[in-house]
Amino acid sequence: MAKYIQPLLFGLSIWLILNSWTVSAxxxxxxxxxxxxxxxxxQRYHRFFPGPAPEGLFxxxxxxxxxxxxxxxxxxxxxxxxxxxxxxxxxxxxxxxFLLILDETExxxxxxxxxFRFLDSATSDLDTPAKAVEFQKPPFVFNLGSYPxxxxxxxxxxxxxxxxxxxxxxxGEAIAVISFQNGEFxxxxxxxxxxxxxSSEYVDLxxxxxxxxxxxxxIYMVDLPGVRYLRWISLYKWDGNTYVLNNERFxxxxxxxxxxxxxxxxxxxxxxxxxxPYSFYLGLVFYYRGNAAMARKHLQWVVEHAEKRDYxxxxxxxxxxxxxxxxxxxLAKSRR
Numbered sequence: 001m002a003k004y005i006q007p008l009l010f011g012l013s014i015w016l017i018l019n020s021w022t023v024s025a026x027x028x029x030x031x032x033x034x035x036x037x038x039x040x041x042x043q044r045y046h047r048f049f050p051g052p053a054p055e056g057l058f059x060x061x062x063x064x065x066x067x068x069x070x071x072x073x074x075x076x077x078x079x080x081x082x083x084x085x086x087x088x089x090x091x092x093x094x095x096x097x098f099l100l101i102l103d104e105t106e107x108x109x110x111x112x113x114x115x116f117r118f119l120d121s122a123t124s125d126l127d128t129p130a131k132a133v134e135f136q137k138p139p140f141v142f143n144l145g146s147y148p149x150x151x152x153x154x155x156x157x158x159x160x161x162x163x164x165x166x167x168x169x170x171x172g173e174a175i176a177v178i179s180f181q182n183g184e185f186x187x188x189x190x191x192x193x194x195x196x197x198x199s200s201e202y203v204d205l206x207x208x209x210x211x212x213x214x215x216x217x218x219i220y221m222v223d224l225p226g227v228r229y230l231r232w233i234s235l236y237k238w239d240g241n242t243y244v245l246n247n248e249r250f251x252x253x254x255x256x257x258x259x260x261x262x263x264x265x266x267x268x269x270x271x272x273x274x275x276x277p278y279s280f281y282l283g284l285v286f287y288y289r290g291n292a293a294m295a296r297k298h299l300q301w302v303v304e305h306a307e308k309r310d311y312x313x314x315x316x317x318x319x320x321x322x323x324x325x326x327x328x329x330x331l332a333k334s335r336r
Contacts (some may be wrong), residue, residue, distance in 0.1 A: 004140055005145040006098070007199060010049070010319070011099060012280070017098050020325060021236055021322060024209040024238070025286075027102075027330065029054070030065070031063060031065050032063070032064045032065075032077075033062065033063055034060075034063070034064075034097075036058040037058060037059075037061075037084065039260060042060075042061030042064075043059075043061065044110070045061055045081060045100055045102075045110065046059045046061070046080050046081070046253070047180060047321070048100060048112055048115060049097065049312050050126055050128065050129065051084055052081075052249060054111050056085065057083045057085065057095060057288055058084055059079050059081055059083060059084075059086060060082050060083075060084045060094070061079060061080070062079070062080045062081065062082060062152055062299060063079070063080045063152070063153065063154065064077060064079045064080075065077075065078045065154070065156060066078075066104075067165060068164075068165065068184070069101070069156065069157050069164065069165045069166070069167065069180060070113075070164065070180040071164060071180065071183075074103065076100055076103060077100075077101070077102040077103070077104050077110060077115060077133050078096070078099070078100070078154070078156070078167060079099070079100040079102065080098065080099055080100075080152050080153075080154055080169075081098040081099075081100065082094035082097050082152060083095055083096035083097075083098075083099075084094065088331075090240075095274065096115070096119065096126070097113075097118040097119055097152050097171055098113055098115065098116065098117055098118070098128070098130055099115075099116045099118070099154070099169060099178065100112065100114075101113045101114040101115070101167075101178075101185055102326075111264065113265065114131075114178075114184075114185040114187065115128075115129060115130040115131065116130055116131050116132075116133050116176075116178065116187065117130035117132050117133065117136070118133050118135075118169070118171055118174070119171055120172065124178070124235070132150050133176055133187050133231050133259065133281065134190065135174045135176070135190045135191060135192050136190065136191055136192070137191065137243055138191065138217075138234040138247075139245070139323075140148075140280075140323050141217050141232065141293050142219070142320070143236065143317050149319075152169070152170065152171055152172070153170050154167055154168060154169045154170065155166070155167075155168040156169075157202065157211070159177060159179070159202055159210070159211040159213075159238070159315075160181075160210060160211075160238050161186075161208070161209040161210035161211075161289070164179075164180050166178065166180075166188075168181040168202065170200070173192060174190070174191065174193065175189065175190070175191060175193060175200050175213070175215065176191050177189035177190075177213075177243065178187060181241070183221050188238075188241075188242045188243055189213060189242070190241040191215055191236075193215045193216055193217060194216065194217045194218045198216045199215075199216070200213070200215050200216060201214050202214075203236065205249075210237075210238050211238070211322070212235055212236060212237050212238075212246070213236040213243055214233055214235055214236075214250075215233070215234045215235075216232070216233055217231075217233070217234065218232070218283060219231075219232055219277050220277070221275065221278065222279055229279060230277060231249060232281065233247075233257075233271070234247060234250075235247055235249060235250035237249070247288055248288045248333055250288075251284075251285050251288035251289060252288055252290065257285070258285055258289070261281075261282060261285065261314075262282075276302050276305070276306040276307065276317060276320045276321075278291065279298045279301050279321065279322055280298070280299065280302045280320045280323065281297075282298050283295050283297070283298030283299035283302065283324065283327070284299075284327070285299075286298065287327055292331050292334070292335075295327070295330065295331060296331060298328070299324040299327055299328050299331075300324075300328065302320050302321060302324040303321055303328070306321050306324075
């Protein structure tokens with residue numbers, strides 16, 4: 001019996017290694033982090049910028065990973081770079097973020113395959129050959145929070161289930177996904193988030209080998225003691241070409257979320273009165289659940305009673321009113 005145990009354990013260990021690889025290559029792929037902006041090895045990637053960084057900024061290579069992320073047998077080099085503020089290189093005060101995808105040639109001179117630029121929050125004119133990536137917000141989320149965040153780690157994982165690794169790029173308060181599709185690297189997901197209570201994540205909800213993406217938000221509640229932030233989740237699914245919003249799936253069957261929403265806020269709202277952000281999002285949950293009567297009740301209240309006051313970060317009561325009117329029109333059409 002003992003002579004069979006060792007081969008069995010060896011086979012089990014191989015299976016575990018292969019199984020972990022199919023879920024995510026990030027844990028099995030060597031990563032290199034650069035501790036100092038002056039690191040010569042990191043600076044060799046700055047040659048892809050047309051010149052020195054604008055005054056007050058400097059280029060800082062943060063992370064490098066070597067892995068195969070396209071349909072060729074050769075591995076690519078994936079590098080993240082930021083344009084940092086000169087005040088504190090490690091405080092997260094960067095104003096631009098970049099992702100380089102390269103081929104390492106036999107002459108040790110990297111060849112560019114793709115170059116992306118994210119979060120252009122600086123006022124300086126940064127002229128680079130990188131493709132600018134625009135970040136969106138999901139429908140009906142009005143409070144975006146601030147950006148950029150601290151650090152720009154990225155992971156490699158096959159999100160789309162096609163057997164090719166994708167780049168999950170975490171920019172603090174925004175997420176981007178770079179995927180090799182139809183012969184080129186494309187941005188298939190780029191959204192803001194407000195991760196006050198929880199982190200963004202990719203998760204295979206139905207175990208079909210294709211990941212969904214969950215993006216958290218915090219809806220700001222003005223002048224309501226004890227209820228400063230309302231939790232929200234936007235769920236996205238892969239449609240074969242890009243990631244699209246699929247909140248119906250998340251909220252239609254998520255009784256736990258609805259119970260928490262009602263239980264956590266209703267007591268205070270009874271005490272302080274109805275409030276348009278809460279009423280709107282409660283109506284939106286019922287809309288996603290297919291409960292037209294309850295959705296109309298809460299959304300109609302927003303249209304009739306929302307106060308004409310400004311919210312932080314340019315959010316206005318009119319935003320809630322217009323969104324509620326849009327949903328009420330959709331509900332009216334569905335009744336015909």
